[in-house]
Amino acid sequence: MTGPVKRRYDTSRRxxxxxxxxxxxxxxxxxxxxxxxxxxxxxxxxAKTAGVSVQTVYKAFANKATLLKAVFDVTVAGDDEDVPIADRDFIAAIQAEPSAARKIEMYFAHLAGVGPAVFPVQLLARDAAAADPAAAEVWAQMRAETLTAMTYFSADLLDTGEVRAGLSAEDVRDVLWTYHGPEQYELLCQERGWSPQRYGEFLRAAVTAAVLD
Known part of the structure; x- marks a missing residue:
């Protein structure tokens, strides 16, 4: 009876x-x-900084671009738990909020909070994409994931009935996607020295004016 127990223990430990x-x-x-x-x-x-072998790094991550994407994912989530962003508590709170204006305020306040950690990683991928095909794939994946997230956010806003008449779900999605991009953070915070709080308020006001009555 001790054999199976030991194997389970060894597997768990590994x-x-x-x-x-x-x-x-x-x-x-x-x-x-x-x-x-x-x-x-x-x-x-x-590998040296992490205190592991190079083989261990490559076993966990196929290449440097894959590692960059993993760094991005963990930075966005705030941890390495296997919980999709869509299932995180802050998204549930936004979805539960009945006011479209408040949804936008909550979302961009969150974005301003994580932006100083998240956007520099995205910008690394963007800049690396010109010379590294693997990094280009990662950058395209980041953009696609953001577009998908903003598609869901657009639908959530439209469900409130408060979106400006004449705007389609695609229109709202594209506005959200544009203001969500790391380029705005790069221009305003990195180049012009805006605080993350001022940046977040700018995004909130801009998106609210663009999509709501």
Whole structure:
């Protein structure tokens, strides 16, 4: 009877070790990407910083672009739990809110809060895409995921009945997608020195004026 118990224990222990290695790799990669950029970060350096072998890094992440995408996903979520963004509490709170204006306010307040961590990672992928086909695929995936999220947000706003007459779901989605882009953060916060709070308020006001009566 001890054999099966030991195997279950060993499997659980290996799984926990793999998860811990993944966390350490993501933490190391996040710091190095922000410090040295995408091109300046090498996988062996990530391994050394994380305290694991290079083989362990490649076992968890097929290439550097895949690692960048994983860093982005964890940064957006705030953790490495296997819970989709659509199922997170802040999305549920927005969906439960009956007012379209309040939904927009809540969403862009959240975006302003996570933006300083999230947008620099997106911008790394955008800039790397010109020279690295794998990074270009990751950048395209980031854009597509944002478009999908804004499609759902658009439908949620339309369900309130408060969207300006004449605007289609696609119109609202495209406005949301445009203002959600990292380019706005780059221009206003990184280049012009706006605070994240001022940036978030600007997005709230702009989107509200664009889509609501």
């Amino acid at each position: 799984a926990e070790q793999a998860r811990e290695n993944r966390r350490r790799i993501l933490t190391a990669a996040s710091g190095l990407f922000r410090e040295k950029g995408y091109a300046g970060t090498a996988m062996p350096e990530v």
